[in-house]
Amino acid sequence: MKKKVSLKDIASKVGVSTALVSYVLNNQKSGRIRKEVALKIKETAKELNYRTNQIARSLKLQKTFTIGLIVGDISNPFFSSLARIIEDEADKKNYTVIFGSADENAEKSFKLMNTLLDRQVDGFIIAPAENGESNINYLKEHDIPFVLIDRCFPEIETNWVTLDNYKAAYSATQHLLDGSNNKIGLITYKTSLLNLQDRKKGYENALKDNKIAYDIAWCKEVLFADNMKLLVEQAVDELLLLPEPVDAILFTSNTLALFGLKHIHSKGIKIPGNLSIITFDQMDASDLFYAPLTYLKQPIEEMGQLATKILLETIDDKKEITQVSLEATLVIRESTRAAPSS
Amino acid sequence: MKKKVSLKDIASKVGVSTALVSYVLNNQKSGRIRKEVALKIKETAKELNYRTNQIARSLKLQKTFTIGLIVGDISNPFFSSLARIIEDEADKKNYTVIFGSADENAEKSFKLMNTLLDRQVDGFIIAPAENGESNINYLKEHDIPFVLIDRCFPEIETNWVTLDNYKAAYSATQHLLDGSNNKIGLITYKTSLLNLQDRKKGYENALKDNKIAYDIAWCKEVLFADNMKLLVEQAVDELLLLPEPVDAILFTSNTLALFGLKHIHSKGIKIPGNLSIITFDQMDASDLFYAPLTYLKQPIEEMGQLATKILLETIDDKKEITQVSLEATLVIRESTRAAPSS
DNA sequence: TAATTTAGTTTAATCGTTTAAACAGATGTA
DNA sequence: TACATCTGTTTAAACGATTAAACTAAATTA
Numbered sequence: 001m002k003k004k005v006s007l008k009d010i011a012s013k014v015g016v017s018t019a020l021v022s023y024v025l026n027n028q029k030s031g032r033i034r035k036e037v038a039l040k041i042k043e044t045a046k047e048l049n050y051r052t053n054q055i056a057r058s059l060k061l062q063k064t065f066t067i068g069l070i071v072g073d074i075s076n077p078f079f080s081s082l083a084r085i086i087e088d089e090a091d092k093k094n095y096t097v098i099f100g101s102a103d104e105n106a107e108k109s110f111k112l113m114n115t116l117l118d119r120q121v122d123g124f125i126i127a128p129a130e131n132g133e134s135n136i137n138y139l140k141e142h143d144i145p146f147v148l149i150d151r152c153f154p155e156i157e158t159n160w161v162t163l164d165n166y167k168a169a170y171s172a173t174q175h176l177l178d179g180s181n182n183k184i185g186l187i188t189y190k191t192s193l194l195n196l197q198d199r200k201k202g203y204e205n206a207l208k209d210n211k212i213a214y215d216i217a218w219c220k221e222v223l224f225a226d227n228m229k230l231l232v233e234q235a236v237d238e239l240l241l242l243p244e245p246v247d248a249i250l251f252t253s254n255t256l257a258l259f260g261l262k263h264i265h266s267k268g269i270k271i272p273g274n275l276s277i278i279t280f281d282q283m284d285a286s287d288l289f290y291a292p293l294t295y296l297k298q299p300i301e302e303m304g305q306l307a308t309k310i311l312l313e314t315i316d317d318k319k320e321i322t323q324v325s326l327e328a329t330l331v332i333r334e335s336t337r338a339a340p341s342s
Numbered sequence: 343m344k345k346k347v348s349l350k351d352i353a354s355k356v357g358v359s360t361a362l363v364s365y366v367l368n369n370q371k372s373g374r375i376r377k378e379v380a381l382k383i384k385e386t387a388k389e390l391n392y393r394t395n396q397i398a399r400s401l402k403l404q405k406t407f408t409i410g411l412i413v414g415d416i417s418n419p420f421f422s423s424l425a426r427i428i429e430d431e432a433d434k435k436n437y438t439v440i441f442g443s444a445d446e447n448a449e450k451s452f453k454l455m456n457t458l459l460d461r462q463v464d465g466f467i468i469a470p471a472e473n474g475e476s477n478i479n480y481l482k483e484h485d486i487p488f489v490l491i492d493r494c495f496p497e498i499e500t501n502w503v504t505l506d507n508y509k510a511a512y513s514a515t516q517h518l519l520d521g522s523n524n525k526i527g528l529i530t531y532k533t534s535l536l537n538l539q540d541r542k543k544g545y546e547n548a549l550k551d552n553k554i555a556y557d558i559a560w561c562k563e564v565l566f567a568d569n570m571k572l573l574v575e576q577a578v579d580e581l582l583l584l585p586e587p588v589d590a591i592l593f594t595s596n597t598l599a600l601f602g603l604k605h606i607h608s609k610g611i612k613i614p615g616n617l618s619i620i621t622f623d624q625m626d627a628s629d630l631f632y633a634p635l636t637y638l639k640q641p642i643e644e645m646g647q648l649a650t651k652i653l654l655e656t657i658d659d660k661k662e663i664t665q666v667s668l669e670a671t672l673v674i675r676e677s678t679r680a681a682p683s684s
Numbered sequence: 685t686a687a688t689t690t691a692g693t694t695t696a697a698t699c700g701t702t703t704a705a706a707c708a709g710a711t712g713t714a
Numbered sequence: 715t716a717c718a719t720c721t722g723t724t725t726a727a728a729c730g731a732t733t734a735a736a737c738t739a740a741a742t743t744a
Contacts, residue, residue, distance in 0.1 A: 002484045006730055017694050022732060032691055054460045055406065056730035058397050059699045066440075066461075073426065077626075080422035084415065084443060091442075096457060098408075098440050100433075101426060115438060118396045119408075142344045262629050284419075285627040287604050348700055359724050364702060374722055398700035401729045689742065698732085706725070713718075 005048045014044050021045075025052070058120065067311060068116035069099040070109055070126045078254060078281055078300070079127065082149065085304030086125060093312055095122070104224050106132040117144070123315045125149055125307050130191045130224075145314040147307045151195045152323075159314060161307045161324045165195045168296045168328035169202030169250065172278045175294070176248045177210050179336055181276050183218070185239040185246035187232060187256050190221035199252045199280070217242055222256065232259040240269070248276035248336070254283050261289070277335040280328075291334035299326050347390045356386050363387075367394070400462065409653060410458035411441040412451055412468045420596060420623055420642070421469065424491065427646030428467060435654055437464070446566050448474040459486070465657045467491055467649050472533045472566075487656040489649045493537045494665075501656060503649045503666045507537045510638045510670035511544030511592065514620045517636070518590045519552050521678055523618050525560070527581040527588035529574060529598050532563035541594045541622070559584055564598065574601040582611070590618035590678070596625050603631070619677040622670075633676035641668050 007018040007025075014021070016037065023029045024041040044050075058064040067090055071079040087097050098116055102109035106129040113124070113135055123145035128136060133153050139146050140158065152160035176184050186203050189196050200219065207214045220235035222228060239246045249264075251257035257279035269275050271291045279286060279295045286293035303326060310322045349360040349367075356363070358379065365371045366383040386392075400406040409432055413421040429439050440458055444451035448471040455466070455477055465487035470478060475495050481488050482500065494502035518526050528545050531538050542561065549556045562577035564570060581588045591606075593599035599621035611617050613633045621628060621637045628635035645668060652664045 001486055004730095007732095008730075018731080019695080019733075020693060023693095026732085028733085029692090032693085034692065037692085051456060051460050053401075053462065053730055055397055055400050055462045056699090057732080059395075059401055059701090060730080060732050062699070064397065074416075074429065075419070075423045075426035077417070077419060077422070080419070080425075081417045083422075083441075084417035087416065087441070087443060096440055096442070096461065098438055099425075099429070100438070101429060114393065118393050119438065120395060120397045144343055258626055258630070265630060265632075283627075284600055284625060285630040288600070288607060288627040288631045290607075290632040346700095349702095350700075360701080361703075361725080362723060365723095368702085370703090371722090374720090376722065379722085395700050398729090399702080401699090401731090402701045402703090404729070685744100687742100687744080689740100691738100691740080693737085693739105695734105695736070697734090700729105702728085704725105704727090707723085709721085709723105711718100711720070714716090 004053065005050045006053065007050075009048060010041060010044050010050055013048070014040050016041070025050075062120075064120045064122055065095045066119070066121045067095050067097055067308075068113070068119075068121040068124045068126075069097050070102055070112050070116070070124060071099065072104045072127055072129070073101045074099055075101075076255065077283070078150075078298070081300050082304045085301050086308050089305050089308035090312075095312070102129055104129045106130065106135060110135045110138075113139070123147075123311050125311055127151055128153070130193050145311060147311045147314070147322075149303060149307045151193050154194060157321055159310050159322050161303050161310065161326065162195060163298055163303075163328050164325045165198035165328075166202040166205075168280070168330075169199040169252070170206045171202075171328075171330050172250055172294075172296055173203045173206035174210070175330060175332065176250070176276055176278065176336060177206065177212070179248075179276060181248035181336075182210075182212055183215075183244060183246045183248070184212075185218045185220065185249045186252065187220045187222065187235050187239075187249060187260055188252040189256070190223050196252055203250060215242075218246060228255070229259045232256055233263045236260050236263050240267075240275075246275075248278070251277070251279045254279065254281035257281075257283065257293075258285060261285070261293075271335050272337045276337075278330075286333075286335075289335070291337075294333045294336040295331050296328040297331050298328055302326055346395065347392045348395065349392075351390060352383060352386050352392055355390070356382050358383070367392075406462045406464055407437045408461070408463045409437050409439055409650075410455070410461075410463040410466045410468075411439050412444055412454050412458075412466060413441065414446045414469055414471070415443045416441055417443075418597065419625070420492075420640070423642050424646045427643050428650050431647050431650035432654075437654070444471055446471045448472065448477060452477045452480075455481070465489075465653050467653055469493055470495070472535050487653060489653045489656070489664075491645060491649045493535050496536060499663055501652050501664050503645050503652065503668065504537060505640055505645075505670055506667045507540035507670075508544040508547075510622070510672075511541040511594070512548045513544075513670075513672050514592055514636075514638055515545045515548035516552070517672055517674065518592070518618055518620065518678060519548065519554070521590075521618060523590035523678075524554055525557075525586060525588045525590070526554075527560045527562065527591040528594070529562045529564065529577050529581075529591060529602055530594040531598070532565050538594055545592060557584075560588060570597070571601045574598055575605045578602050578605050582609075582617075588617075590620070593619070593621045596621065596623035599623075599625065599635075600627060603627075603635075613677050614679045620672075628675075628677075631677070633679075636675045636678040637673050638670040639673050640670055644668055 007021045011018040011021045021041050024038045090097050100112040109129045125147050127150040148160035152162055222231040271277055279293055282297050349363045353360040353363045363383050366380045432439050442454035444454055451471045467489050469492040478498055490502035494504055564573045613619055621635055624639050
């Protein structure tokens with residue numbers, strides 16, 4: 001790689017000190033610098049195509065204008081959409097984003113955190129993994145600015161931006177009950193993560209409030225693992241092979257829904273005729289499904305923008321903690337059209 | 343943010359110079375350093391939870407172990423999948439990835455390039471935008487390591503990893519012709535980008551080789567713009583309102599296909615009965631479509647891994663240029679099942 | 685005229701590493 | 715005894731920026 005132009009190069013070409021060059025290019029002390037000199041410096045900088053070395057600048061300023069984004073998997077549309085929003089929002093304030101995928105693994109998440117800390121990121125936006133409390137406490141103890149997104153740990157006092165997951169799941173379940181469904185299955189992850197626990201609770205409480213005798217066999221919890229596809233398929237099969245099979249399924253994530261729906265589709269089960277479906281998260285796939293899916297739309301844009309805003313404020317020394325829980329929108333479409341009365 | 347532990351802190355605690363600490367922690371001069379001292383230093387480093395400041399290290403070494411990834415849009419599944427592969431591959435060699443979305447805009451791409459160069463990235467993986475030749479030449483002139491991905495400029499001698507787009511489109515078209523289709527529409531972008539030109543050429547030449555009288559009205563080129571959805575819908579409508587409507591459509595990108603298929607679906611057109619469909623790129627949506635889509639599967643994993651490998655070799659001073667064109671796989675499914683003879 | 689202020693610029697330290705070169709003391713060699 | 719070699723460590727410069735403080739010369743004030 002070609003040697004880059006430094007302040008020194010400009011300084012020696014113009015015949016001044018690097019200090020003066022720095023002052024001019026940063027528009028400091030502008031009152032005291034001779035106009036001709038300032039002009040000459042600016043011209044020379046342009047001529048030599050000078051660009052400031054942010055690494056050197058970062059070292060001196062103890063600030064990198066970089067934020068670390070840690071998600072489960074950047075290739076998951078939910079996270080990549082979030083990444084795009086965060087990128088744009090950060091860019092407006094001249095920050096760049098370094099990202100890492102932690103695969104829902106707290107240990108990997110910690111490794112990633114440290115890698116990014118070594119690179120002196122100014123702060124983090126993190127979708128924490130299950131059992132990631134110690135990671136988060138580590139950040140707190142070291143006074144490192146961060147915002148949790150999508151999930152949070154209620155026992156830890158931190159910034160976070162999440163969905164009102166309880167309410168979202170409750171309203172989805174209620175919607176199913178308002179239709180002709182009353183045996184409603186849930187397919188979710190086996191995890192202690194609050195966002196998914198809340199989704200489960202919302203579902204359960206909606207059933208309870210509607211005086212539906214809740215069958216524990218309706219709730220299928222799938223391990224986040226490599227063979228997840230298989231596990232989801234089993235879960236679907238079990239729900240449909242119950243003595244009284246479920247007449248609706250609520251999926252608590254896009255990935256679960258994708259695996260589940262493929263399987264349901266391949267078995268020739270008709271939606272919404274045989275089975276109603278609601279999913280969390282917007283998916284391209286659900287638009288193209290023959291029965292466009294009713295889904296819980298997350299306000300991803302607001303989420304990403306808010307998280308970035310809170311993080312940057314915290315970096316700029318805001319002390320108050322901000323916790324935001326956003327509303328999902330239930331987008332009602334074909335997959336929950338009340339079945340012809342039967 | 344809490345003050346971080348530096349070499350100096352370790353040095354003064356142990357009572358040695360920072361040089362010695364650096365040597366020990368980097369396992370250098372190990373033959374000459376007293377074992378007890380080395381041990382003490384290592385222990386103290388661990389005790390103080392020392393982590394090396396990569397910004398300082400980068401400044402000294404003139405190397406950041408960071409690669410810049412510039413794509414059209416990180417939220418496009420094609421690019422986010424690529425990003426994930428690149429992330430994993432880079433991580434194996436202790437590199438991290440900074441990304442930026444250029445929105446298929448050469449100017450924005452250049453701005454992004456400079457932002458990342460200011461941060462002293464060691465090299466780039468770039469999906470260049472239309473008219474991005476000057477950006478690429480800039481990198482060449484400055485001897486900055488980079489690899490183009492997905493697209494390339496044939497007149498510029500550079501590293502690149504792309505698809506054999508011509509062959510892919512040719513084989514898709516041939517497949518349609520081998521079925522009962524012979525009036526085949528193409529929906530593609532209006533762009534000079536070679537990858538898309540090649541897709542068009544492959545399509546055209548397959549028609550020519552099969553002695554199909556090519557109707558210029560079959561080829562719809564849509565501007566990459568905000569109202570793209572509308573433009574695609576118009577294109578679809580026009581193809582279907584021709585005096586002799588097309589009986590198949592080949593979409594040259596996932597986004598085009600998504601817009602097009604939604605529209606086709608909403609018009610109640612039956613696939614493959616009324617219309618056969620082939621798309622470029624794997625989409626979740628195509629699995630869930632009632633007629634799972636025949637598509638051209640790109641070897642994204644190989645692409646990302648290869649691009650990263652080539653980039654890192656170039657960074658490590660490899661001089662030879664590597665150009666790889668990978669084969670797509672035509673995954674044949676329902677959307678091109680030969681219509682019942684009629 | 686002497687003292688003070690102002691304008692314009694430079695000096696030099698600093699951020700946290702790395703590393704060539706210097707150094708001091710012990711040991712070996714002629 | 716004098717010199718060379720080896721061992722273990724330190725010194726100090728460098729990377730490229732920022733910035734408080736110092737400095738000089740000219741202008742202003744008393």
